[in-house]
Each structure stands twice: as C-alpha cells, then as structure tokens.
Amino acid sequence: MKILVPIKRVVDYNVKVRPLSDQSNVDLNNVKMSVNPFCEIALEEAVRLKETGAATEVVAVTVGKQDSQEQLRTALALGADRAILVESDSIVEPLVIAKALAKICEDENPNLIILGKQAIDGDNNQTGQMLSALMGYSQATNASEVNLSDDSAEVTREIDGGLQTIKISLPAIVTTDLRLNEPRYASLPNIMKAKKKELNVVSLSEMGFDTSARTELLSVELPAQRAAGIIVESVDDLIDKLKNEAKVIS
C-alpha cells in the first residue's frame, strides 16, 4: 500500500504575523518557515502505518516555490521514503494545488492520501476535499482515528458536537485533526539520511492546466482591537459590573 502525503511550507506556528505597512499582504520577511502542523500529523500517521506494516511506501509531495524543498527534506527526515516538489514561481490557490496533486495521483496511484485539514496561513480548509472530488475518491475529513484494512478504512471524525465514524473505500483522502497523533521529532541521523533520499522536481507550469489566480488580495489589516478593559478589585465588584454596567447577567 502506497500513501501520498501532501505537505505545505508555512510561517512557523509561533510567529506572530502582521500586515506589511502598506497593507498589501502579510509581512513574511525574515520569518521562520516550517511544515504546517496539520501536515506533520498527516506525515506521522503515514509513517506509523508503514511501521506497522500496513503501508509499504510513503511519498511526500508539495506544491510551492523552490524553497519548499527544505520542508520536503524535513518530511524525509521524519520518515517519508521519497519526495516530489511541484515547483511554481508563486504561491498558488488551493484549487490549483488540488489540480497539481491530482496529476501526481494519476502518476503515483496511491491507495491513501493523508493531508492536514487546513494550513495555518490561509486557514482555507479546502485542498483535501477538492483533491478528493477531482479524483472521484471518498473522503474523511478531521480525522482523530484511522483504522486501515485492505480495501477500506474506518475513520473517526471530529465534528461539531462530538465524533462521527464513517467507512470509506480506498483509494481515499483523509484529512487530519489535531488529536490524531503526536508527531515525532526528526533525529540527527535521520536528518543526515534524508539528504540522500530521492527528491524529484516537476514544474507546475508544464502540467498543462490554467494556474492563474481566481481571487485578488486587496488588503491585509489587523483585526479591530478591543477597547481596553478594567481590572476589578473583587468578586463583588465583578458581579456588580456584569449586572449594572454590562447588563449581561441578571
């Protein structure tokens, strides 16, 4: 069984992102870049399935600029067997990413594709479902548990209000939620080994479909700040304020 894990290079989870002074975009100058945390969870799940013998090969893939090779090397250090970069000149939209991944799926014929439920930059939560639709595969989003058998998987999904379990037939798409697993850290020997693993580069522009943007980013601003609040002295003071000033309790 072959598992494909699409990943994304994003601003590190700990960076506080701000708009550029002209508000044309977010300021990404000199910020730390990492593998999207949900993608790390996806990769971890795939590597664990290989370690249990359920899968035979884990292929990491990303659609991005040349610098995304850095994140693919991280994926290789975390246990992917080989990696593919679909290289683009610019950052592309989720639908373009999904179309590029669909081309990779046609070549690679994976049995299972595991992706993060969303990337923490655009917070779109689209790519996995789009890829699933383009390929005509079944899907299970927001997975917190995956039980794989030969031709199907039983996946527990985190939904509003609780958990839902569905059975999907393979090939299928699974997108990961936070509690699926806790990703490992790459060890130094594995980081060294990763440098020798296969990393192929293919060009997005040669894939033969329209990659132009369908949306325009007009501006990026800080969210409205809340007016400064006050510090109350006691529980009595708090109850008084909530009853008589804010009038939110009676």
Place this chain on the structure above:
Amino acid sequence: MKILVIAEHDNSTLKGSTNSTIAAAKEISTDISVLVAGNSCSSVSSEVASLDGVTSVMVADSSIYENFLAEDIANLIVSLSDPFDYILAPATTFGKNFLPRVAAILDSQQISEITEVVSADTFKRPIYAGSCIATVKTLESKKIISVRSTAFDGVSAGESQAPISEVSSTDALNVSSFVKEDLAVSDRPELTAADIVVSGGRGMQSGDNFHLLDSIADKLGAAVGASRAAVDAGFVPNDYQVGQTGKIVAPDLYIAVGISGAIQHLAGMKDSKVIVAINKDEDAPIFQVADYGLIADLFEALPELDSKL
C-alpha cells in the same frame, strides 16, 4: 443574482449556523433559495420556509442524505447549481466537509469563512488564526463561499412563508458509509449557540476542578468550554475546545478562567460581546482582551462567585 444556501440541520431541527448564512446571503442579494437535504426532514424545510429573506426552499428528502456524507451532498448541490450565481454554506464541520468538493467540481476557487460582505464580489476573512484580516475579491462567475456563523446575526422568522419544492435525489455514490456517531449529551446549551460561555484553562489543574465551572454555568444557563491547553492536558474532551482549531464562539458573555490567552484561543472567542478574565497572573495576555479582569486565585474566586450569583 441568485443565491443557493445549504441548510445545516439534524433532520429534525435547523442549526443556527443556517440563519447566519442566510443573513450573509441577504447582504449580497434578495433572491435566496435554501436547499434542505436530509432524510424525513420536513419539519426543517417548513422552519426554513418561514425565515426572513428566504424566497424559496428546495427539499431533497432521501435516506442517502441522512448522515450528510460529503460525496453525496456535494453531488446533489452540483446537480442543482446551474441557475445560481452563489452557493453559500456555513463554515462549520458540516459545511467545510462538502463545499470545497462542490467548488472543485464546478472549477471555482472557494472563499472560505467570510466574516464580512464588502460588496457582491469582495469579502473579508480572517487569516493566520485571526492575526490578520484579508479583504479578498473573487473573479469567479459562480461564487462558492463559506460563512463564519458568529460574524452574522442570524435571521429569524419573517412574515411570509416561502414556497417549498421537492427536487430529485442523486444516485447514491456508495464510496463511503456511516458507521456511528457519538454526540456529547448535555443539559447545557451548545457551546456555539450559548449566550454565556464559561471556559477553563490549564490553571484549572485537573478535570475534577471543572465542577467549579459547571456549578456557575448552571446558575447562568451557560455552556462550558476550555482552552486547548486544558484539552491537551486531558482535563476535558476535545469538543469543549474553544479556539482556532476548536469552536469559534461569540456569546454575550465569555468568562475565561485560568486561561492565559494564547493567540490560538483568542481566535476562538475574541468577538464575544463582553469578556471576563479570572487569572492570578496579572501579565497573562487574556487581560489585554478582557473588558473586566479579576486578578485572583481561581480556587478562591470561583467558590465566591458561585455563592454570590
């Protein structure tokens, strides 16, 4: 301009996220059709038909839609999509599951989780966990949009009843099937629908200590939530989580107890009308967004609050 709104419901009652999505649709156009797909869901369709702003209701009543499997729901929406300029769904786990499928099949780049309608083709949406707000213009002729429910005040019943029509079901795809559902059962209101939310963080120190919040929540008719730190520490189940990767809430009153206020948590609650923070660390970032801050040991403040409410 014709809008199709996809209703979220549980086959017997309509979810408030639908009312909010219709409210967003009203800011775009006056021609709003709502699709109710489900199984034996006639009570839902009549409720939808009574809502302010709804001009027509389409019902696809079939067992294949009972559990809202993404593949079948998306297939149905695509089959009905032709006359519509917009397709809107709530940005909940319900809407997020199928809407990008619809967008991919119709070859349209979706706009996710809008919080404001600027004009018919331009919308505001949070990015980077709400650290920034992007204004995005779509060039698509068929616009596929998910709506953050807490950003729009839901419509209520209007004066007229919109006509209800049955639409034909699509053939079952049989690529996925429902196994089971474990929904949290509680006498308290649901987190995303509650007027008051009381949340605990790592400062609660244990799951047992959440009973201190339960008692206050019961007196206030509030829902109980938690920060990711409290969920990760195993104090409470995941469906309590308020934040970027949990639930987005915007109640009239949000009481954060023992929560430091990480950006990921603030992303889930900072649109609440009134925020109260109780924390013994006066430097906790939560105080920067709180309207009322109480610097106190929660194990003393909570019992006192409980007894005085």
